[in-house]
Amino acid sequence: MSQPLPKPTTAELELLQALWPLGAATVKQVHEAMLAERPELAYGTVLRLMQIMHGKGLLIRDESQRSHTYAPAQAKDAMQTNLLQDLLQRAFSGSAKALMLAALRNGISKKEREEIEQLLKEDKQ
Structure with missing residues (x-):
């Protein structure tokens, strides 16, 4: 049986919210998508966060092109279901x-x- 994916931090979840509609995207594309909500967000911050998320297994990276593309390792619905189940157990006793x-x-x-x-x-x- 595969290891369950770690729960994303608030910043990671925010990045996933920008990435899910894009499907697979470069760091530049994700950064541009996130600038609407957070104009102060630096490209380097997004790059580091995506590298960390890849290391944790939250993102899949395609290195076949010069600009690497990243995609969520889990669909939005599946992630929401997992987070909801966790919240249900921890905060509402199931x-x-x-x-x-x-x-x-x-x-x-x-x-x-x-x-x-x-x-x-x-x-x-």
Whole structure:
């Protein structure tokens, strides 16, 4: 059985959020994507972070071209599921109900509430 991937740090998760829509990308492409949210972010910082993430197994690196490309080792949905399972166990003693109630109490928009109600109605049918 393969070793589970390490949980990403906040900075690593932010980088993954920029990389997932790109699929595979160079450091330069990821840096440019992240500049919209963090204009002060240096290219060297992104490069070092991506190298660390590759070493941890969070990114896959393709070295076949002059500019190496990186891709997430795990799809966004799979990563979110793993992080959610970890949060569920650590913070809510495995209770999905407790997690949902906490999420609902801590501010959701009317539109989000309607979407949740619609999903619950569809699930009943």
